[in-house]
Amino acid sequence: xxxxxxxxxxxxxxxxxxxxxxxxxxxxxxxxxxxxxxxxxxxxxxxxxxxxxxxxxxxxxxxxxxxxxxxxxxxxxxxxxxxxxxxxxxxxxxxxxxxxxxxxxxxxxxxxxxxxxxxxxxxxxxx
Numbered sequence: 001x002x003x004x005x006x007x008x009x010x011x012x013x014x015x016x017x018x019x020x021x022x023x024x025x026x027x028x029x030x031x032x033x034x035x036x037x038x039x040x041x042x043x044x045x046x047x048x049x050x051x052x053x054x055x056x057x058x059x060x061x062x063x064x065x066x067x068x069x070x071x072x073x074x075x076x077x078x079x080x081x082x083x084x085x086x087x088x089x090x091x092x093x094x095x096x097x098x099x100x101x102x103x104x105x106x107x108x109x110x111x112x113x114x115x116x117x118x119x120x121x122x123x124x125x126x127x
Contacts (some may be wrong), residue, residue: 064113
């Protein structure tokens with residue numbers, strides 16, 4: 001009986017060790033494993049979105065005060081690498097996130113900057 005219990009415990013331990021080893025390789029194979037040296041595509045997209053939103057907001061706020069919605073910085077959108085570092089992850093994911101963030105930030109910044117030319121308290125008495 002003791003021998004049977006010892007073999008069962010050994011078999012369970014080996015099964016657990018194999019399962020954990022295989023799951024780690026699956027995470028690494030499909031890009032779910034995150035190292036400090038190399039970021040994931042999701043993380044690169046997030047960094048890109050934040051940088052793009054910040055840049056777009058500043059530009060949109062400036063253009064909103066000038067009431068010029070068509071003056072987008074096309075070079076910034078074409079390059080889309082402002083603030084990128086290799087440790088963030090793939091540059092393509094960063095660029096995609098940067099472009100998304102820039103467009104959203106520009107729209108929001110333009111609305112905020114353009115408010116200065118309207119009736120702020122909405123009482124129809126613009127001064």
